[in-house]
């Protein structure tokens with residue numbers, strides 16, 4: 303009996319030894335960085351989803367929060383689960399407006415990491431703004447540029463997507479001004495081509511000012527989830543058009 307047990311352990315030890323040898327010496331790729339496997343895991347399902355969308359048009363997700371001049375939020379609306387996304391922020395930004403809803407924040411982190419892998423360092427500028435904060439921003443802009451000009455770029459309190467906790471203004475190390483010069487950068491090209499994979503859309507498009515009631519804002523992304531984002535970005539439409547709520 304004892305002999306049998308010894309034989310068994312010897313075989314087991316040999317098997318483990320061979321396994322270790324295989325992993326470290328014969329097939330080193332088995333221990334290579336988890337980077338590759340993460341990238342694979344991320345990119346494969348995303349590609350599959352794109353194909354699925356083309357074959358069958360997914361139902362419109364009507365749970366998506368629409369905030370604009372016709373659909374304002376109340377002064378007391380505060381989003382759930384606000385966190386500061388673990389991404390690089392622009393040094394000149396206001397540290398009080400870094401939060402996002404946790405789901406959107408996680409998606410933003412993934413998008414920034416993917417951009418970095420492709421050679422673009424995105425910089426977050428401004429996320430969640432409370433009703434009170436928006437009131438301050440709006441009033442300051444009105445004092446500077448007058449009421450008509452101010453409302454083209456700065457939302458009237460309650461009408462700002464930044465109050466949803468689902469929007470982020472962002473730039474890149476390539477271009478650090480919040481103006482439409484950002485649209486001419488390679489970083490913006492990357493953003494436009496890839497944001498939908500992470501559930502984001504460019505919210506205020508060029509040529510859609512009559513629908514969004516905002517000038518083109520290449521720096522403003524909005525989280526809507528991957529399915530809606532892919533449809534919206536692929537068709538080049540606005541959130542209003544996607545939801546069938548154009549006034």
Ligand SMILES: [Zn+2]
Pocket residue numbers: 464469470471521522523
């Ligand atoms: Zn914005």
